[in-house]
Amino acid sequence: xxxxxxxxxxxxxxxxxxxxxxxxxxxxxxxxxxxxxxxxxxxxxxxxxxxxxxxxxxxxxxxxxxxxxxxxxxxxxxxxxxxxxxxxxxxxxxxxxxxxxxxxxxxxxxxxxxxxxxxxxxxxxxxxxxxxxxxxxxxxxxxxxxxxx
Numbered sequence: 088x089x090x091x092x093x094x095x096x097x098x099x100x101x102x103x104x105x106x107x108x109x110x111x112x113x114x115x116x117x118x119x120x121x122x123x124x125x126x127x128x129x130x131x132x133x134x135x136x137x138x139x140x141x142x143x144x145x146x147x148x149x150x151x152x153x154x155x156x157x158x159x160x161x162x163x164x165x166x167x168x169x170x171x172x173x174x175x176x177x178x179x180x181x182x183x184x185x186x187x188x189x190x191x192x193x194x195x196x197x198x199x200x201x202x203x204x205x206x207x208x209x210x211x212x213x214x215x216x217x218x219x220x221x222x223x224x225x226x227x228x229x230x231x232x233x234x235x236x
Contacts, residue, residue, distance in 0.1 A: 100165040105144065107208045108155040109121050110173060113188040117150035118191045124183045128153075139163045139171060144205070145212040145233035149219065154212045156199075156233075169194050205224035209233050 092202040112118045113195035119125055125148050132155065136143040147154050155172075159165060177189040199205045213236075225231070 099198075100159060100161055100197070101198065102161045103203050104194045105156065105208070106165060107197045107199060107212070108169065109152060110155075110169075111152040111191045111193040113191050115151045116187065118180075118184070118189060119148040119150055119153065119230065120189075121183075122229070124180065127179050127183070128176050129230070131179050132172060135168070135172045135175055139168050139198045141168055143232075143234075145209045145235070146231060147212050148230035149215055149230075150221075154215060156205075156208050156212050165196065169196075173205065206235070209235055 119128065128148060129146070132146060133143065135141075136157065141163055142158040142160075143155065144158060145156040157168070159168070164208075173190050173194070180189055180210055197208075198209050213225060213233050216222050216231070217225060222228045
């Protein structure tokens with residue numbers, strides 16, 4: 088039985104705080120495996136951040152999930168932002184999915200409480216392909232970015 092509803096317990100949006108977000112593909116399918124598809128996804132992520140006033144600090148598209156490290160603005164609610172990102176990415180990606188669902192419901196978030204944790208979280212996001220042994224050097228993996236580099 089799914090327990091994704093438990094992820095919402097205690098969730099709060101704190102203005103100007105950073106959050107590490109994880110969105111998982113439905114049934115853990117490897118949807119993020121082509122340059123053309125991933126370009127659509129990344130463009131939508133950037134667009135939604137810009138439209139919502141959210142700062143995208145870092146992201147990585149792994150084969151079956153993605154991580155976003157963001158900083159909220161004064162007015163954006165975390166759940167509203169995630170709903171827009173996941174919904175608009177799924178809408179734009181529909182032609183590539185052959186009727187399959189893109190996302191699992193829900194998301195995981197971790198509030199970043201200090202500057203040191205923010206750098207650690209950014210490193211975590213960027214190093215994901217290395218930990219999963221998808222590449223030997225991060226420069227070989229094309230689906231990530233970080234404002235600190």
